[in-house]
Amino acid sequence: MAAATLLSHFAICLCLLPFTHLYASSNSDFDALMAFKVASDEGNRLTTWNSTSNPCAWNGVSCLRNRVSRLVLENLDLTGSLAPLTGLTQLRVLSLKRNRLSGSVPDFSNFTALKLVFLSYNQFSGVIPASLMSLVRLYRLDLSHNNFTGQIPASVNRLSHLLTLRLEENRFSGPVLELNLPNLQDFNVSANRLSGQIPKSLSTFPASCFGQNLGLCGSPLQSCNGIVTNPTEPGSEGAIASPITPPRNLTVSSSPTSLPGVAPESTHHKGTGKIGSLALIAIILGDVLVLAVVSLLLYCYFWRNSSDKSRDRKGPKLLESEKIVYSSSPYPAQAGTERGRMVFFEGVKKFELEDLLRASAEMLGKGGFGTSYKAILDDGNVVAVKRLKDAQVGGKREFEQHMEVLGRLKHEHIVSLRAYYFAREEKLLVYDYMPNGNLFWLLHGNRGPGRTPLDWTTRLKIAAGAARGLTFIHNSSKFLRLVHGNVKSTNILLDQSGNARVSDFGLSLFTPPSTPRSNGYRAPECGEGRKLTQKSDVYSFGVLLLELLTGKCPSVVENGGPGGGGYGGVLDLPRWVQSVVREEWTAEVFDLELMRYKDIEEEMVGLLQIALTCTSASPDQRPKMIHVVKMIDELRGVEVSPFHDGSDSVTDSPSVSEGTCGGDGGGASSQ
Structure with missing residues (x-):
């Protein structure tokens, strides 16, 4: 009997093992969430929160590596304390806006990973806890519309990454201290x-960020000059009075005897009676005028606020505008505009x-097609987003069809498009982000003592990879002759293994006619308004090879002299190289940083010949990219097919910070 009982207990334990494993690593998170529900969810709004399900599947809860990383419980009529x-020690995002939570804010020292905190429209009270100022990773802090008291602590300067600080509609007192927060964008x-x-x-x-604080003065409010204090009033030492309203202990009467500086009529000579009456009339008229102006200003102010609040009550606009305000993203659509949708590829x-x-x-960089940004999502993923603000995009159908073409392109040497967003006011492209930089900065960044030069083997590997990527783009469709349209060193990125990835391809369709192209890379037949072709891509790639060989930026301003081609203005790199080669000074072409490597002269001359062929003035004399790949492979002594069909490897960020070698800046802008 005892043996049977023991076996039954053992069987029960085996049945419970999966659940024990499920919650073992987040048991403290589970307990914390359940304790919060019991204490705060009087209306049972958190219906999915129960002891038999995975907390990571509960409404408002998101997890990262089986730990709660995000808790968003807004407008649920929750009560009680935080x-x-x-116990949620891995929490990154905490948003409890528009509830009825109360009491003081507890010790936040366990929340070392917190980045976003939104506690607005609750009933919290007390001072801001010092532990909140120790969250050095914090980007957003919104404590507005509560009952906080005390002074704004100087320790807020520890939050050096802070982008948002919202403290309006509380009972904070004292001065506004000097804030040294270089990234602060949203403050109230x-x-x-x-x-x-x-x-x-x-x-x-x-x-408006300082309004309804009667004691505040200085820009952008009224000047502090002439503002008086009343040191005789208890507790008012150093208080600042409004220049419009009188001090609180001074009663202004219509009686002339009670006005400052106006003596009783009996104390004046007869000849001054008329002057006193005129002065009195002037003062009364002045008071009436001032009161009228103040009343008008107050009416306009409160009317505008009430209008804003009434608009805020109209549903989704409130949430949308809040997301715009709280986001550091420079690319949200304005509130009230057409909403599009995110379209993802397989x-x-x-x-x-x-x-x-x-x-x-x-922001990563700004180029002819728009501005690119690095975006860190709440779950820790990092993506690169290109905002096509300056692009000339046609209709929605045309845009979507072109994105479908670009989204299908997958290759180990290109940066693949992962998703896009289309609305009338906003067009966004989403790519994978990789932080290893681009060819431009490897070649030209930090030139001088202490720089780590780009060695010849790496340069040749980058040239081969970029050629393969461009070849894949040119041959990806039997029906469409796709063109990159913007080949340059800032658009050649490197992945974790140092492989070249071609970015920013296929967007030349959206370039406004008035946008100047990167002159240093532009083929001579592609003047303003001329159609770009695959042969013009080959020319640009040839300039890129010359950039790798010479270490010179195609857009640098030369002042003439030895090695400079003998002319001023923007350097025409192919023309300069040809002139030096004609004078049989070929060695003068190559980057001095390459001179330290031995036994590479033959390879450098071979790549120079390929580059000069690609930059032929006549498009018909330029090779196709598939032949360029074969020539580079022969130079390297390897046999590799021009491109790998069906490759779907991890890709790079499509953009890197903008930079130039000098001159007009047209040859090195990022994307």
Whole structure:
């Protein structure tokens, strides 16, 4: 009997093992969430939260490596304290806006991974805890519309990455301290009890960010000059009075005897009675005028605020505008505009546009087709986003058809398009991001002492990889003769293994006619408005090879002299190389950084001949890219097919920071 009981207990334990394994690594997270639900969810709004399911599948909960990384519970009428949530030690995003949570904010020192904190429209009170100022990875902090008191702590300067600081509609008092937050984009302390002069570091924010603080002065509000204090009033030392309203202990009366500086009529000579009456009339008229102006200003201010609030109540616009304000992303569509949708290509992990808008963004570069950004999503994934702001995009159908063509291109030497977003006001392209830079910076960055030169083997490998990528683009369709249209060193990126990836291809269709192309790479037959061809790509690639060989940027300004081609202006790299070769000074062409390597002269001369062939003035004399690949492979002594069909390897970021060697900047802009 005892043996049977033991076996039954053993069987039960075996049945429970899968569940134990499921929650073992996040048991503390599970306990914290359940404790919070019990204490705060009086209305049972969190219906999916139960003890028999995986917490990572609960509404409002997202996980990373089986730990809760994101908790978004907005407008659920939750009550109580935040204390139960302090066990979520891997939390990155905490958004509890528009609930009825109350009490002081607990110790946040366990939340070392927090990046975004949104606690607005609740009933929190007390001072800002010091632990909140220790979250050095924080990007967004919104404590607005609560009952916080005390001063804004100087320790907020520790949050050096902070992009948003929203403290409006609380009961903060004291001065606004100097903030040294270089990345701060969104700041608001309006409707508090703050006083003193606004520091210069915050004077660039609009007046609405400081409004309804009667004691504040200085730019962008009224000047502090002439503002008086009333040191005789208890507790008012150093307080600043409004230049419009009188001090609080001074009663202004219509009686002339109670006006400052106006003595009773009996103390004046008869000849001054008329002057006193005129002065009195002038003062009364002045008071009436000032009161009228103030009333008008107050009416306009409150009317505008009430209009804004009424618009905010109209549903989705509120959420959309909040995401715009709280996002560091420079590419959200404006509130009220047409909403598009994210379109993903096969094999890509999907995310919502809102995830992109919430992401922390950093500008990577600006080129002829738009601006590119690095975006860090809440789940830790990093993508590169190109905003086609300056592109000339036709209709939606034309755009989508072209994106479908580009999205199907997969190859180990190109940067594949992963997703796109189309709306009337916004067009976004999403690529994988890789941080290893581009050919331009490897060649030209940090020239001088201490620089690590780009060795010959690496240069030749990059040339071969870029040639394969461009060949794949040219031969990817039997019906469409696809053209890159913008071959240059900033558009050759390197993956983790140092392999070249061609980026920014297929976008020349969207280039406005007035946009100047990269003159240093442009084929001579491609003037303004002329159609780009695959042969013009070959010319640009030839210039790229000359850039690899010479270490010179095609857009650098030369002043003439030895080695400079004898002329000023923008360097025409093919022309300069040809002139030097004709004078039989071929050795003068090559980059001095290559002179330290032995037994490479033959390979350098061979690649120079390929480059000169590609940059022939006549398009008909230029080889096809598939032949360029074969010539480079023969030079390297390898036998590799021009491209691998069906390759779907990991790709790079399509953009890197803009840079030039000098001159007009047209030859080295990023994308």
